[in-house]
Amino acid sequence: MNDYSGMSKAELIERLQSLEQSTTHTHQVELRDNEERMRAILQTAVEGIITIDERATVELINPAAEKLFGYSASEVIGQNVSMLMPSPYREEHDTYMHNYSSTGHPKIIGIGREVVGQRKDGSVFPMDLAVSEVRLANKRLFTGFVRDITERKRAEAQLADLAQTLAEKNKELETIVYVASHDLRSPLVNIQGFSKELARACDKVRATLESSNDPKVSKPEIKLILEEDVPEAISFIQAGVTKIDALLAGFLRFSRLGRAAIKIERLDMNAMLQSIAKAMEFQVKQAGATLKIDSLPECMGDSTQVNQVFTNLLENSLKYRDPQRAGLIEVSGQIEDSHSVYTVRDNGIGIAPEHQVKVFEIFHRLNPNASEGEGLGLTIAQRILERQHGKIWIESKIGVGSSFFVSLPSTTNLRNKR
Ligand code: ADP
Numbered sequence: 427m428n429d430y431s432g433m434s435k436a437e438l439i440e441r442l443q444s445l446e447q448s449t450t451h452t453h454q455v456e457l458r459d460n461e462e463r464m465r466a467i468l469q470t471a472v473e474g475i476i477t478i479d480e481r482a483t484v485e486l487i488n489p490a491a492e493k494l495f496g497y498s499a500s501e502v503i504g505q506n507v508s509m510l511m512p513s514p515y516r517e518e519h520d521t522y523m524h525n526y527s528s529t530g531h532p533k534i535i536g537i538g539r540e541v542v543g544q545r546k547d548g549s550v551f552p553m554d555l556a557v558s559e560v561r562l563a564n565k566r567l568f569t570g571f572v573r574d575i576t577e578r579k580r581a582e583a584q585l586a587d588l589a590q591t592l593a594e595k596n597k598e599l600e601t602i603v604y605v606a607s608h609d610l611r612s613p614l615v616n617i618q619g620f621s622k623e624l625a626r627a628c629d630k631v632r633a634t635l636e637s638s639n640d641p642k643v644s645k646p647e648i649k650l651i652l653e654e655d656v657p658e659a660i661s662f663i664q665a666g667v668t669k670i671d672a673l674l675a676g677f678l679r680f681s682r683l684g685r686a687a688i689k690i691e692r693l694d695m696n697a698m699l700q701s702i703a704k705a706m707e708f709q710v711k712q713a714g715a716t717l718k719i720d721s722l723p724e725c726m727g728d729s730t731q732v733n734q735v736f737t738n739l740l741e742n743s744l745k746y747r748d749p750q751r752a753g754l755i756e757v758s759g760q761i762e763d764s765h766s767v768y769t770v771r772d773n774g775i776g777i778a779p780e781h782q783v784k785v786f787e788i789f790h791r792l793n794p795n796a797s798e799g800e801g802l803g804l805t806i807a808q809r810i811l812e813r814q815h816g817k818i819w820i821e822s823k824i825g826v827g828s829s830f831f832v833s834l835p836s837t838t839n840l841r842n843k844r
Contacts, residue, residue: 474572478507479565482523494553494574496546507570512544543572552579600684607677614671621663628656673789676802680788683809688728690814692837695722695768698729699757702737706744713744715753722759725766725834731810732834735818736770738803739830743772745797748825765816765833773827782820807832 433441468475474491478484484502492499495510502509508519543553553572560567632652635645699719703710710717717740725732740755747753751773759768777785777792784790786808791801804818811818815835822828 474570476502476507476510476570476572478568478570480523480527480568482507482519485567491572494545494572495543501546510543512542512550515542516544540575543574551576597684600681603677604681604685607674607681611671611674611678614667614674618664618667618671621660621667625657625660628652628660672800676789676800680802680806680809683731683806683813686731688731688813690726690728693725693727693729693732693834695724695759695766698733699736702733702740706737706740709741709744710755713747713753715744715747715755718754718756720756720758722757722768723761723766724837725768726837727814727816727834728810731814735807735810735832736768738807739770739832742803742830743770743774743828745799746828747772747774748827761836761838762833764836764838766836767831767833769829769831771827771829776824776826776828777820777822778824782822785820786818 468486468488471488471490474494475486475488476484476491477486484505484507487497487499487502492502495502497510506520508516511519539555541553541555542550544550552575554575556571558569558571560569632649635648635652696719699722703717703719706717736757740757743755744753754773756771757768758771759766761767781790781792785792786804788805789801790805791799794801808818810816811832811834817831817833819831820828821831
């Protein structure tokens with residue numbers, strides 16, 4: 427502690443003055459330090475920074491903003507900031523500043539948005555602008571942070587273009603599939619017809635041969651051709667034709683899905699599953715299986731198509747049941763966030779992990795000879811749900827069973843909107 431008791435008044439005053447001087451000096455050093463720091467930040471900032479006063483006069487512009495707009499600081503400082511904007515924003519800016527002063531309602535301050543800037547050479551560019559307000563003792567300042575987003579905008583436009591091209595290509599492809607499957611089916615009908623005709627002709631030749639008495643005809647040899655070779659060939663042709671016909675019909679069904687008009691409405695899933703169960707009662711009984719249906723939440727979807735999805739899932743649960751145990755199929759559902767999620771669980775043969783994605787591919791079947799089917803049901807289900815903002819996925823274990831999950835938009839969003 428300093429001892430001032432022995433000091434005269436004059437000494438005390440002198441001491442006080444020197445103290446005051448040193449405090450002022452410390453303050454000045456601190457202030458200079460702060461200013462230096464601020465300047466360094468402004469000079470090196472990647473973002474453009476411009477400060478204006480209440481009358482929109484530029485007080486400060488950092489090098490990044492000088493570069494962005496192509497002006498030097500001396501050309502901008504003291505000018506109205508609207509010189510950095512193209513028409514009509516230039517003209518509107520004063521009104522905007524005035525409105526803000528009188529109403530206090532900001533449009534950009536504290537929010538930030540995309541605007542258009544104008545360079546010294548007259549060219550314009552999109553930029554992100556964020557403005558903050560600083561209230562000093564005797565005035566208000568506004569600091570704008572600007573960033574050129576030309577590249578981002580270009581990338582966004584490119585992405586939108588690509589999405590549009592993709593949608594068009596997709597449509598084109600669907601049309602090709604549709605036309606191809608449609609047109610390819612008519613020659614098939616001919617092949618099918620003529621192979622039958624051929625079979626009938628063979629029968630006739632055989633009958634004629636049998637009644638012929640000409641010794642030059644080698645009856646056993648011709649008989650072998652007619653009774654084995656030709657029928658075998660014809661049966662292969664016919665099996666091939668039937669297969670191609672089924673595949674084309676599948677393609678056609680699949681491509682029609684993309685064109686089918688859908689009507690999204692509130693779906694009473696309890697009623698829908700009960701009616702599907704009723705229609706399948708005989709099949710379930712014949713399979714010796716049990717079908718249990720829980721209370722299900724409503725959802726939004728196209729009634730016919732959603733019915734098709736669940737019918738297919740239930741049919742699959744019956745088709746791919748494990749002969750080792752009595753079939754048990756359970757349907758349940760719950761609301762999760764904005765979607766109703768339904769589960770069709772079976773205790774069937776299960777699907778190996780490596781096939782759990784592939785079963786959704788068109789015509790993909792794990793064991794084609796074990797059961798009837800064209801490998802299209804799950805592909806169609808996935809397509810239907812995609813178009814209705816839904817999803818389908820699997821959890822399955824070989825030898826234990828499979829759970830198929832279907833999610834569709836729930837009706838709760840609808841209720842909130844009302
Ligand atoms: P399909 O039943 O006509 O073959 P899907 O597209 O409905 O066509 O099913 C594709 C394949 O997925 C089936 O061939 C079968 O191998 C497998 N699969 C579908 N559902 C089940 C299930 N519940 N349990 C086991 N495997 C299944």
